[in-house]
Amino acid sequence: MSRHASELSLAELSQMGADAAGEAIDAALAKGVPVTGLIADDKGELKLARRYADGSIEWIEEAPSSANGEMGLYYKGTTDNVLYNYVNPVDVVDISDKEHLFAELVTTDAFCRLSDVRFLGGIDYLLVPVPNGSRTNTRYTRYQHSLGVASLAMLYADMRELSEQDRRLAYAAALLHDIGHAPLSHSLEPVFEEAFGVNHHQATEDIIMGRVELGKDVNKVLRRYRVDPERLVAVLAGEDDPFEGFFAGPINFDTIEAVLRSKQYMNPSLVGQNPIAVARAAINRSTKTDRDVIDSFWNDKNDVYKLIVRSRDGVLADNFCQHLARRVLNKLSVNDYFSTEKQIFRKIPELRAGLTMDLSNYRKYTAVDEPVRYKLRRFYVDKDSSFFTRDDHSRYRQSKQDRILIVAAPRQSGRDWSEWDLFDESSIPPFETVF
Numbered sequence: 001m002s003r004h005a006s007e008l009s010l011a012e013l014s015q016m017g018a019d020a021a022g023e024a025i026d027a028a029l030a031k032g033v034p035v036t037g038l039i040a041d042d043k044g045e046l047k048l049a050r051r052y053a054d055g056s057i058e059w060i061e062e063a064p065s066s067a068n069g070e071m072g073l074y075y076k077g078t079t080d081n082v083l084y085n086y087v088n089p090v091d092v093v094d095i096s097d098k099e100h101l102f103a104e105l106v107t108t109d110a111f112c113r114l115s116d117v118r119f120l121g122g123i124d125y126l127l128v129p130v131p132n133g134s135r136t137n138t139r140y141t142r143y144q145h146s147l148g149v150a151s152l153a154m155l156y157a158d159m160r161e162l163s164e165q166d167r168r169l170a171y172a173a174a175l176l177h178d179i180g181h182a183p184l185s186h187s188l189e190p191v192f193e194e195a196f197g198v199n200h201h202q203a204t205e206d207i208i209m210g211r212v213e214l215g216k217d218v219n220k221v222l223r224r225y226r227v228d229p230e231r232l233v234a235v236l237a238g239e240d241d242p243f244e245g246f247f248a249g250p251i252n253f254d255t256i257e258a259v260l261r262s263k264q265y266m267n268p269s270l271v272g273q274n275p276i277a278v279a280r281a282a283i284n285r286s287t288k289t290d291r292d293v294i295d296s297f298w299n300d301k302n303d304v305y306k307l308i309v310r311s312r313d314g315v316l317a318d319n320f321c322q323h324l325a326r327r328v329l330n331k332l333s334v335n336d337y338f339s340t341e342k343q344i345f346r347k348i349p350e351l352r353a354g355l356t357m358d359l360s361n362y363r364k365y366t367a368v369d370e371p372v373r374y375k376l377r378r379f380y381v382d383k384d385s386s387f388f389t390r391d392d393h394s395r396y397r398q399s400k401q402d403r404i405l406i407v408a409a410p411r412q413s414g415r416d417w418s419e420w421d422l423f424d425e426s427s428i429p430p431f432e433t434v435f
Helices: 018-030 092-098 100-105 109-116 122-127 142-159 163-177 187-194 200-208 213-224 229-237 253-266 275-284 288-307 312-327 336-338 339-347 348-356 359-366
Strands: 035-038 046-051 057-059 372-381 396-405
Touching: 046 163, 092 100, 100 163, 100 213, 109 142, 109 213, 122 288, 122 312, 142 163, 142 253, 142 275, 163 200, 163 229, 187 312, 187 336, 200 213, 200 229, 213 229, 253 275, 253 288, 275 288, 288 312, 288 372, 312 348, 336 339, 339 348
Parallel strands: none
Antiparallel strands: 035 046, 046 057, 372 396
């Protein structure tokens, strides 16, 4: 099937943020220009299709022509225009045949445990209370995210033509960067740190160094392939930077994959930027298009924090998990930090039940009367600082504010809790701004 003249393509849309893509689609259709992209069918699955100005849809069964450098969504391979698969970011079997270190790391108990650690913690259960497996109604895990980060590290290794040992160090660091996350990720971690002195940074190091039982196999595998565990820990901590800041700088593999994965919760029917395309632009740093892609990505990060991570719902989910865990702390031990969410829910069934509750149950479970304190984070681009010199700490900035949320009673019964004005913060100023 040939490309229509003046057609707005998926490749062009993938370089835009969600708002810009929406405006471009509206403008194209208004001019009678067809748009090729992803459209949800009647089952909620995204499929490649061409939409016309009259509203009709032409479903595309085959990959579009590769003319003009475009590749189809179903092309077997890694190209920037292929739809990024957040459920299966890489072909584990295919990579394992070529990268034996990769194959052994992803089958360790420590790595497999991440398949039962939700990516956004309690927020996952709040945003997707009843997942059904479709792309538009899916919870994600730290396992999937870690595979995605590894795919970006391998892209970097290919583009920079790294030696075999440096390549292994890069993708091993990517695979293991979240290996120390607790069940429910950041939602429960503060309680484990308060009670037992363990957080994901320390736990990650302990697993990689083999100091805990769960990490002994990981440590043995790394040493078998001559990857120094101490150096790997230093790379993750930013103390050793052989990879141009892509593990510890503002624009790093972890952040790229995490932010764009998080955007799927905002509107999974829209196709935003592809993590592979963003990583490639960050590595290249040679054109204005590269700059615009990364600037747009940083704005995406601001949207994710504003609308998900530090949204009212996000603060509510985290606060609920922590409040309930503190109330039943006698049921927990330091060993539970290295367990899974299924195991935690068996110990604290109220936690699982509460994450899909209505607001009245939330108030019953927590008895929260005091204000909820949290950090508000905003991300912005300082365009006076150069993109091309890789001074990312100057160009890609953030601000932090101490904020308070006041828990408010529901205005009426019988409404879904997500429709309520849960908090009232309009009259409460921030305590402090830290740049």
